[in-house]
Each structure stands twice: as C-alpha cells, then as structure tokens.
Amino acid sequence: xxxxxxxxxDSNIHDFAAPVVGIGYGGGWMTFIEYCLLVKTAGSHWDxxxxxxxxxxxxxxxxxxxxxxxxxxxLFVKANS
Numbered sequence: 118x119x120x121x122x123x124x125x126x127d128s129n130i131h132d133f134a135a136p137v138v139g140i141g142y143g144g145g146w147m148t149f150i151e152y153c154l155l156v157k158t159a160g161s162h163w164d165x166x167x168x169x170x171x172x173x174x175x176x177x178x179x180x181x182x183x184x185x186x187x188x189x190x191x192l193f194v195k196a197n198s
Contacts, residue, residue: 119146120182124138128175
C-alpha cells in the first residue's frame with residue numbers, strides 16, 4: 118500500500134487538517150513499510166472526525182489506511198446505503 122506525504126506549512130501545526138505547502142517525502146508517496154518505520158519513530162495519531170490515522174515528523178505529514186480506518190469506512194458505507 119501507498120500513503121500520501123505532504124510538507125507542513127508549520128511543523129508545530131500537524132493535525133489532520135493542518136495547512137501544507139506541497140508534496141512531501143518521496144515525491145508525495147510513502148510505502149507501507151516506510152510508514153511502519155516512521156510510526157515506530159514518531160508514533161501514530163487518530164483523527165476521530167475524519168476517522169483516519171496519520172503520523173508526522175518535523176515538517177513531514179503522511180497517512181496510510183489501516184484496519185481501523187478501513188473498518189470505519191465500511192461502517193459508514195453500510196450506514197449510508
């Protein structure tokens with residue numbers, strides 16, 4: 118799997134809706150293995166409104182869907198079908 122990467126406008130503002138200045142590490146993409154390594158270093162965060170996980174390190178921000186996010190999407194589709 119792949120995740121999108123973004124360069125944060127301000128490394129002190131890093132929540133799910135944080136402003137970005139453009140694409141981040143890897144030309145805007147990160148492999149799942151790279152993401153796992155980053156999570157081991159920086160930790161993972163959950164946005165309860167968007168129902169997704171994300172991580173950040175310095176001015177780099179990324180997310181890769183996980184089981185919890187996929188489950189939330191499936192529940193949303195089921196509830197709205």
